[in-house]
Every structure is written in C-alpha cells, then in structure tokens.
Amino acid sequence: MTAYILRRLLVLPIMLLGVTIIVFSMMQILGPDKLLSAYVDPNKAEKLTIKELEMLKERYGLNDPLVIRYGKWIGNTLRGDLGWSQVGRAPVLDSIVSRFPYTIELAIYSVIPIIGIGIWLGVLAAVKHNSFIDQFVRIFAIVGWSFPDYVFALLIILIFYSWLGWFPPGILSVQMEQVVNSAGYNQFTKLLTLDGLLNGRLDVFWDALRHIIGPILTLSYIQWAYLLRITRSSMLEVLRKDYVRTARAKGLDEKVVINKHAKRNALIPVVTVAGQLLIGLLMGVIIVEAVFNRPGLGSFVAQSASQLDYASVMGALLFSAAIMIVGNLIIDISYAFIDPRIRLE
Amino acid sequence: MKKTLAVFAVLLSVVFIFGAITNPDTIVKATIGGPDTFDVHQAYDNASGEVLSNVYEPLFVFKGSSLSEFEPRLCTDIPTVANGGIKDGGKTYVFKIRKGVKFHEGGDLTPEDVEYTLERGIIASPTGGPMGMFTQYMFGNPDFKDLVAKYVGVAEYKEMFNDAAFQDLKPEYTEKLVKFYKEVVDPAVEVKGDEVYVHLQIPFGPFLTIIGGEAYWGSIIDKEWSISKGLWDGKAEGWWKYHDVQKEKSPIYNVCNGTGPFKMVEWNTTTKQVTLQRFDGYWRTPAKIKTVIIKGIDEWSTRKAMLEKGDADIITVDATYIDQIRNREKEGIKAIDNIPELGVRSISFCWSVDPKSKYIGSGKLDGEGVPPDFFSDENVRQAFSYSFDYASYIKDTVNGLGITIPTLIPQGMLGFNPNLPTYKLDVAKATQYFKRAFKGQLWLKGFKMQITYNTGNVVRQKALEQLRDNLLKINPKFKVEVVGIQWASLLDARKRSELPLFMMGWGADFPDPHNFVFTYYHSKGDQSSFYGENFINYATTPNPELDGLSLDQIVEKAGLETDTKTRVELYNKIQNFAINHALGMPVYQPIALKGMRTWIKGWYTNPQKGSDDYFYTLSKAE
Numbered sequence: 001m002t003a004y005i006l007r008r009l010l011v012l013p014i015m016l017l018g019v020t021i022i023v024f025s026m027m028q029i030l031g032p033d034k035l036l037s038a039y040v041d042p043n044k045a046e047k048l049t050i051k052e053l054e055m056l057k058e059r060y061g062l063n064d065p066l067v068i069r070y071g072k073w074i075g076n077t078l079r080g081d082l083g084w085s086q087v088g089r090a091p092v093l094d095s096i097v098s099r100f101p102y103t104i105e106l107a108i109y110s111v112i113p114i115i116g117i118g119i120w121l122g123v124l125a126a127v128k129h130n131s132f133i134d135q136f137v138r139i140f141a142i143v144g145w146s147f148p149d150y151v152f153a154l155l156i157i158l159i160f161y162s163w164l165g166w167f168p169p170g171i172l173s174v175q176m177e178q179v180v181n182s183a184g185y186n187q188f189t190k191l192l193t194l195d196g197l198l199n200g201r202l203d204v205f206w207d208a209l210r211h212i213i214g215p216i217l218t219l220s221y222i223q224w225a226y227l228l229r230i231t232r233s234s235m236l237e238v239l240r241k242d243y244v245r246t247a248r249a250k251g252l253d254e255k256v257v258i259n260k261h262a263k264r265n266a267l268i269p270v271v272t273v274a275g276q277l278l279i280g281l282l283m284g285v286i287i288v289e290a291v292f293n294r295p296g297l298g299s300f301v302a303q304s305a306s307q308l309d310y311a312s313v314m315g316a317l318l319f320s321a322a323i324m325i326v327g328n329l330i331i332d333i334s335y336a337f338i339d340p341r342i343r344l345e
Numbered sequence: 346m347k348k349t350l351a352v353f354a355v356l357l358s359v360v361f362i363f364g365a366i367t368n369p370d371t372i373v374k375a376t377i378g379g380p381d382t383f384d385v386h387q388a389y390d391n392a393s394g395e396v397l398s399n400v401y402e403p404l405f406v407f408k409g410s411s412l413s414e415f416e417p418r419l420c421t422d423i424p425t426v427a428n429g430g431i432k433d434g435g436k437t438y439v440f441k442i443r444k445g446v447k448f449h450e451g452g453d454l455t456p457e458d459v460e461y462t463l464e465r466g467i468i469a470s471p472t473g474g475p476m477g478m479f480t481q482y483m484f485g486n487p488d489f490k491d492l493v494a495k496y497v498g499v500a501e502y503k504e505m506f507n508d509a510a511f512q513d514l515k516p517e518y519t520e521k522l523v524k525f526y527k528e529v530v531d532p533a534v535e536v537k538g539d540e541v542y543v544h545l546q547i548p549f550g551p552f553l554t555i556i557g558g559e560a561y562w563g564s565i566i567d568k569e570w571s572i573s574k575g576l577w578d579g580k581a582e583g584w585w586k587y588h589d590v591q592k593e594k595s596p597i598y599n600v601c602n603g604t605g606p607f608k609m610v611e612w613n614t615t616t617k618q619v620t621l622q623r624f625d626g627y628w629r630t631p632a633k634i635k636t637v638i639i640k641g642i643d644e645w646s647t648r649k650a651m652l653e654k655g656d657a658d659i660i661t662v663d664a665t666y667i668d669q670i671r672n673r674e675k676e677g678i679k680a681i682d683n684i685p686e687l688g689v690r691s692i693s694f695c696w697s698v699d700p701k702s703k704y705i706g707s708g709k710l711d712g713e714g715v716p717p718d719f720f721s722d723e724n725v726r727q728a729f730s731y732s733f734d735y736a737s738y739i740k741d742t743v744n745g746l747g748i749t750i751p752t753l754i755p756q757g758m759l760g761f762n763p764n765l766p767t768y769k770l771d772v773a774k775a776t777q778y779f780k781r782a783f784k785g786q787l788w789l790k791g792f793k794m795q796i797t798y799n800t801g802n803v804v805r806q807k808a809l810e811q812l813r814d815n816l817l818k819i820n821p822k823f824k825v826e827v828v829g830i831q832w833a834s835l836l837d838a839r840k841r842s843e844l845p846l847f848m849m850g851w852g853a854d855f856p857d858p859h860n861f862v863f864t865y866y867h868s869k870g871d872q873s874s875f876y877g878e879n880f881i882n883y884a885t886t887p888n889p890e891l892d893g894l895s896l897d898q899i900v901e902k903a904g905l906e907t908d909t910k911t912r913v914e915l916y917n918k919i920q921n922f923a924i925n926h927a928l929g930m931p932v933y934q935p936i937a938l939k940g941m942r943t944w945i946k947g948w949y950t951n952p953q954k955g956s957d958d959y960f961y962t963l964s965k966a967e
Contacts, residue, residue, distance in 0.1 A: 089614040
C-alpha cells in the first residue's frame with residue numbers, strides 16, 4: 001500500500017507538468033495579439049498607438065518564442081511565483097488562495113445533502129423497486145438530470161430570494177460584512193459560517209448560512225439525480241446476488257439484509273462517483289457561483305479563460321489538477337479500506 | 346391549521362417588508378466588472394474613475410450636469426482671463442489653492458501637493474494612460490517617451506536603457522535626464538505663495554476640462570504621504586525609475602488618500618467589492634450617506650433580483666434588459682435610459698489604401714476588387730453614406746438606445762447642432778452617386794472588398810452586415826464580405842492603411858468638441874490620420890468653402906478660439922463641410938443606462954460621467 005501511494009505521489013509532478021505543457025501550448029497558439037487582450041481593455045486599446053501596443057507585447061513577453069515563455073513560466077512557478085492575475089487584480093496564487101475558502105465551504109455543505117440524500121433515495125428506490133416511490137424517484141432523477149443548472153439556479157433565486165426573501169445571493173449581507181470586516185472579528189479559517197461560530201457571532205453564522213443555502217439547493221438537486229441513479233442500479237444488482245438471497249433464506253430481518261449485506265457492497269462503486277463529485281465541487285462550480293455571486297474558484301477560472309488571462313488559467317489549472325490527482329489517489333486508497341478484496345498492489 | 350396560519354403570517358410579513366428602505370445609510374451599487382487601479386495617473390477606465398472621483402478631488406469640477414460651467418473644489422476660483430487666472434495669451438493658468446482642506450490620512454492640502462501631483466503625473470505617464478493629454482499641451486507632445494527622446498537626442502526612449510522595464514539607465518544619459526526634469530518638467534508647474542502656476546507650450550482653451558471637470562486624472566494627492574508610500578520622491582535624480590511603472594507595481598495601486606467626501610476603506614478583489622466610508626473631516630458638509638458599497642456582479646438576473654429586493658440601490662443595465670425594469674415606479678424601481686454618453690460610433694473611409702492590402706481584392710476597378718483610392722472619390726463616399734439605414738439600426742440593433750448625430754460632434758457638446766442635415770437610407774440617391782463614381786465604370790463593373798470589425802463586437806458586425814446587404818440590393822455586382830479580426834490585428838491593419846472601411850468608437854477624453862473634430866477631421870487626428878495620403882492632401886489644401894483655410898487650419902483655429910460664439914460658428918462650418926463631402930458615416934451616439942430605486946434622492950449625472958455616480962449628493966428617503 002505504502003509503495004503504491006509513493007508511486008502515485010512521485011508521478012504527480014510529471015502529470016502536472018504534462019497538463020501545463022498542453023494547456024500552455026493551446027493558449028499560446030492564439031498568438032500575441034489575442035493574448036494582449038488580457039492586459040488591455042479593447043475599448044481603451046483603440047486609442048493606443050502601434051508603438052504602444054508593441055511596447056505592451058514586449059513588456060509582457062508576448063513576442064518571445066513559445067519555449068522561452070513556457071520556460072519563464074515554469075521557472076517562476078517553481079519559485080512560487082505564478083504571475084499576476086489580470087482578472088483577480090492580485091498575484092495568481094493570492095487570487096486562488098483567497099477564493100478557495102468560498103469553494104471549500106460550498107463543497108462541504110453541499111456534499112452532505114448530496115451524498116446523504118442521494119444514496120438514501122437510491123437505496124429506497126431499489127428496495128421499493130417498481131413501486132410508486134421508485135417511479136417517483138426515477139422521475140425526480142430524470143427531471144434533475146435534464147435540468148440545466150443555470151435555469152434551476154435562477155428558479156431558486158426567483159422563489160427563495162425574489163418572492164420569499166429567504167436566501168439572498170452573495171456571501172453576506174451588508175450589515176454582516178461590516179461585522180466581519182470590523183477590528184475585533186477574527187477570520188480564523190476564512191470559512192464564513194465556521195468563523196461566525198468561532199467568534200461567537202451566531203448572527204454572522206446564520207447570515208452566511210442563508211446565503212449559501214440557495215447554491216446548496218441548486219447543486220444538490222442536480223447531483224442527487226446522478227448519485228441516486230448510480231446507487232439505485234448498483235443496489236438492484238446486489239439485491240439479486242446469491243448471498244442476499246441466502247441471507248433472506250436464513251430468515252434475517254429485511255433491515256439487516258439491506259443495510260448489512262446489500263448496501264455495503266452496493267456502495268463501493270458509489271464511493272468513486274461521490275469522490276468525483278466532491279473533487280468537482282472543490283474545483284469550483286462555474287454557473288452556480290456566477291448566478292449566486294459567490295467568489296469561488298469556478299467563476300475565477302471562467303473569467304480568466306474568457307479574458308485569455310493565461311497566467312490565471314495556468315495557475316488555476318495547476319491547482320485543479322493537483323486537487324484532481326490527490327483526490328483520485330484518496331479515492332483509490334479508500335477502496336482498499338472499504339473492500340478488503342481490493343489490493344492496490 | 347395553526348401551522349398553516351403561521352406560515353401564511355410569515356409570508357405576509359415578507360411581502361410587507363418588501364418596499365421598506367433597506368440599509369438607510371448605505372448605498373449599494375451592483376455593477377459589472379471592477380476597478381483597474383487606484384493610481385490616479387494610471388486609471389483610465391470608468392470603474393476606477395467612479396471610485397477616484399468620490400475619494401479624491403480635482404481643482405474644480407463641472408457644475409451639476411453642465412459641461413461648460415465649473416465650480417471650485419481644491420482651488421478657490423476658476424481661472425478666467427478677466428480674473429487674471431489665465432495669462433500670457435492662454436499659456437499660463439493660475440490656481441489659488443484652498444486652505445483648511447484635510448486629506449483622509451490627516452495631511453493638510455498645500456500648493457506643493459498640487460505641484461507634486463501634476464509633476465508626478467507627467468513623470469509617471471503610463472503607456473496608454475491619460476497623461477498624454479497634459480503633455481500634449483504643456484510640452485507640445487502627447488508621447489512623453491518621445492518628448493524625452495527628442496530632448497536627449499536619441500531615436501527612441503528605450504535606447505537609453507539596458508532593460509525593457511526602463512529602470513536600468515545607461516550612465517551616459519544620467520546627466521541629460523536630470524537636466525530634462527530641471528529644464529522641462531519642473532518649470533512647467535510652479536508654486537508662488539498660495540497659487541500654483543501651470544504653463545502650457547500651446548495655448549489651448551479646453552485645458553480646464555483636462556485638468557478639472559470630471560477628470561479623475563486631475564485628482565490631487567498628498568506629497569508627503571505619496572513619498573512615504575514609495576511614489577516618486579520629488580527629486581530630479583532618478584525620476585525615470587518612476588516612469589511608466591507597471592500598473593500593479595504602483596505603490597498606490599490599491600490604496601487611496603484623497604480629500605473627497607468618501608474614504609476608500611476596502612477594495613476586495615476576491616469579492617469584487619469596493620467599500621467607501623463617509624469622511625467626517627471633509628471640508629464641505631459631510632455626505633448624507635455613511636457607506637457606499639460598489640459590488641461587481643456580472644450576472645444580470647442577480648443584479649435585477651437585488652434591485653427588486655432593495656439590496657441594491659443602483660444597478661448597471663445592459664441595453665438588452667432595459668425593458669425589464671421600465672415602467673415599474675409603483676414597485677419602487679425606475680429605469681434611467683436617457684443619459685447621452687459623450688461618445689460616437691462611426692464608419693470611416695480610408696482614402697488611400699495600401700495597394701498590397703488583402704482587403705481590396707484585385708486592387709483594381711475590374712469587379713474583383715477596388716482601387717486603393719476608392720474612397721477618395723466623393724461620389725463613392727456619398728453613395729455609401731446613403732446606403733445605410735441609420736434609423737432602423739438604432740431601433741433594432743441597439744434597442745433604440747442611440748441618438749442620431751449629423752456629424753461626429755455628440756449631443757451635449759459645444760457646437761452640436763441638431764438642425765444640420767443627416768444622411769438617411771436613400772437607394773435612389775445612392776444609385777445616383779454610384780453611377781457618377783469613376784465615370785460610370787463602378788456601376789458597370791461592380792466591386793469586391795472586405796470590410797472589418799473587431800471579433801466579438803456584435804453591434805459593429807451587424808452594422809457592417811446591414812451595409813453589405815444594402816449594397817448588394819443596390820447593385821448585385823457590389824460584393825462586400827464582412828470579416829471579424831482580433832482588435833490588435835485590426836488596429837495594426839488600420840495603422841498600415843490596409844482597411845478600406847472600418848467601424849470604430851470614440852469616447853470623450855475631455856468634453857470639448859476639439860476632442861472629436863481633431864480626432865476625425867484633422868489629418869493628424871487619432872482616427873483620420875489612418876485615412877491615408879489622399880486625405881492628408883485634401884485636409885491640408887486651402888478650400889474656398891472654408892474661407893480659404895484648409896480643413897486642418899480651421900480645425901486648429903476652432904480649438905484655439907476662446908470666444909464661444911465664434912467657436913460655434915467655426916464648428917458649424919466644419920460640420921457642414923464634413924456633411925457635404927461625406928467625410929465619414931456618423932452611425933450613432935450611445936446612451937448610458939442604469940436601474941435605480943426610487944428612494945434614492947439627489948441623483949444627477951453629467952454626460953462626461955457616463956454611468957458613474959457621485960455619491961456625495963445622494964440620500965435615501967421614501
């Protein structure tokens with residue numbers, strides 16, 4: 001097991017390097033003219049002389065050959081300097097680090113209902129196979145899966161903010177922002193709800209929670225659909241296995257059969273899916289962050305890509321790739337613990 | 346049942362809460378994007394300008410919505426010839442500096458601060474920044490690097506340095522650069538007692554609109570505080586290390602210390618939010634509102650929902666969505682859709698296209714291209730001008746949010762004359778002119794060319810497509826291809842006179858007609874200098890229609906004229922000339938938009954502000 005983990009960790013930098021080479025090359029193919037748009041507002045650019053445009057290209061090294069530009073980028077990266085983010089208006093690393101807590105907070109809060117309710121619904125549908133509940137859950141899943149997330153996010157805003165006024169967009173209300181930015185308030189973890197509790201400010205905690213419920217609802221509904229379908233089909237397969245029939249034949253209580261014999265085995269493939277879901281959430285959710293005005297990694301990457309801010313794109317990509325690779329490693333390792341039949345070596 | 350009633354009561358309370366003023370001492374503005382920098386000499390965008398004009402103050406500003414009347418801020422009187430504030434035939438401006446004004450960090454405003462600010466701005470002169478307007482009239486050259494290079498006697502500024510960042514000066518140039526500061530920059534701004542003297546090399550009437558008005562680049566900074574932050578130390582030695590510093594490396598990139606009604610207390614680049622706090626030590630009565638929060642929210646639905654709930658007081662609205670907030674005054678929401686921007690959008694002709702240009706086909710009048718001097722023929726320009734449906738373009742493509750303009754002087758500007766004739770789509774007249782062009786050969790043989798817009802600019806693309814379709818209807822032999830290219834490539838091609846026809850926009854740098862007339866009609870204008878050799882000859886040749894002056898001469902004369910009535914007459918003459926000879930196609934003047942809660946009181950705007958707001962006068966009341 002240890003050797004396996006070490007091997008995976010050693011491969012990590014090589015994989016990251018490969019990813020950066022591919023993405024860097026793809027962005028550089030666009031050429032200096034297009035990449036310059038990350039540095040100069042097109043409206044302002046109309047007033048620049050050609051001499052000034054050339055000076056800017058020279059300043060940002062956009063006329064340098066591809067290998068030199070990549071060399072410079074990788075050299076600076078190894079020194080911990082990912083460059084300046086035009087989108088974040090700050091160094092790339094700072095831009096990512098300052099946004100990550102918002103992404104973590106949303107991911108943690110979302111993953112609990114997604115996995116908890118998703119698996120419960122999947123198991124329920126399988127156990128009540130072909131019943132009204134099963135049919136209802138399947139329709140629920142199909143609707144959720146086929147619903148575009150931006151439409152659902154807008155519906156949530158319309159119902160829970162515009163009509164009911166319960167769950168506003170953003171991260172905090174104006175009053176609570178003032179509390180959080182006041183001198184006596186400590187931002188220990190940068191997670192708004194947790195810091196609210198640690199500072200003994202339930203009003204901040206509650207306010208932050210109100211602002212995060214809308215995005216959680218949106219993400220949950222979309223992801224439930226996926227997770228419950230996987231759980232349902234896995235559970236149905238297990239329920240047809242001989243050992244389940246044997247357990248029932250032994251006269252075991254149905255709850256024991258389901259929970260002890262069937263569910264544990266059925267959840268093995270679900271772990272992969274749930275793990276991937278969490279990784280996806282940690283890498284940022286673009287639409288939900290944009291609609292609910294949450295400054296997470298997803299909206300940062302989307303803006304950086306649309307503005308061709310390649311320093312930010314590369315930095316965020318490196319960060320996301322690291323999350324993906326480490327996350328997958330953890331999933332692989334967790335297999336061995338869940339199912340002793342699996343030997344990673 | 347009790348539970349149902351309780352839920353109903355909660356819902357009702359929510360409905361009743363809707364409509365009450367939210368955060369009565371705070372104004373929340375939800376807009377798109379965010380500031381670029383808070384360095385007053387680097388900032389050249391609306392989002393930064395909005396913050397700076399609330400935090401800093403220039404010497405004087407426009408009075409309310411006027412573009413011709415001023416009221417003092419950090420000076421006590423507006424300089425005029427009559428009060429002795431404008432001397433030496435318009436080459437010297439004298440500003441008496443106000444006493445008793447405090448900066449947010451506690452410093453007192455002094456005339457030395459004003460001198461330092463202006464000199465620092467000139468020295469900083471960032472590439473593509475606003476300071477070229479100052480150097481143009483103070484030293485006769487809008488390009489500071491070129492000014493220095495010419496003084497030193499080198500071909501290019503960069504020749505004097507060992508590095509691309511212009512920090513490592515070659516030792517042999519040290520003395521010359523020190524001398525440049527002492528002989529050129531330093532004498533241009535002087536302090537005499539309570540007064541600051543600004544000397545221009547070229548007398549220029551609208552100079553006041555460059556240094557004051559809505560010009561946030563005219564904001565005054567505190568000398569001691571700035572030096573303590575690491576800005577230029579005020580010395581002649583080493584000034585070049587502070588020139589054209591990369592935006593993010595400016596020591597005042599994200600900090601402010603002005604004399605204005607609000608302090609900038611936070612710029613959160615993560616949440617894209619700027620927080621301004623009322624400055625209680627403000628020299629006028631402090632603002633009514635305590636806090637201003639400017640949030641960057643790119644998603645329209647979210648901005649709209651926040652306005653509806655009262656969580657945002659002012660929002661930015663795109664033309665596409667303006668109908669969603671119109672006619673909702675009963676709900677406490679109003680749409681402001683009548684703020685003319687001081688800008689124009691136009692189609693320009695290149696009179697002498699580079700014969701090798703790929704955009705003119707064969708380069709001959711053979712039906713497979715156009716000759717390089719295609720648009721030198723006035724008949725062609727007239728025909729093109731009659732081939733565009735300006736009214737339907739404004740109605741359909743820009744959703745009615747544009748103003749028809751007869752020439753390239755926008756509404757609200759001195760010299761704008763709504764009574765001048767405007768071109769309209771007129772197929773008969775277009776046909777008539779096309780038949781006259783090139784002795785009838787154009788009509789018989791037809792033409793083929795490519796016309797360009799910057800990729801992604803759909804509004805411009807649609808304009809050119811409409812022109813293409815109309816030309817094809819007029820004569821099936823008129824074949825035009827609309828091509829989108831990257832803006833940098835487009836600018837490059839325009840500079841090399843490769844584009845036979847292009848659509849561009851121009852926003853006022855300062856609210857004076859000279860900024861438009863020079864730009865579009867003078868042979869050295871920012872737009873017209875790309876019209877080519879034939880236009881230069883045309884604009885420099887004396888013309889009886891212009892009282893024997895050349896177009897260039899009359900444009901220059903109007904810029905220097907100090908008598909308003911005479912200026913207006915001169916601009917009328919220029920505009921009539923431009924219309925009669927179809928010097929360009931003024932497509933429209935854009936209108937700025939915003940949505941606002943009706944509880945906002947004291948709001949006004951100035952055309953030069955566009956969609957920016959001045960929060961000092963605002964309050965919230967039912």
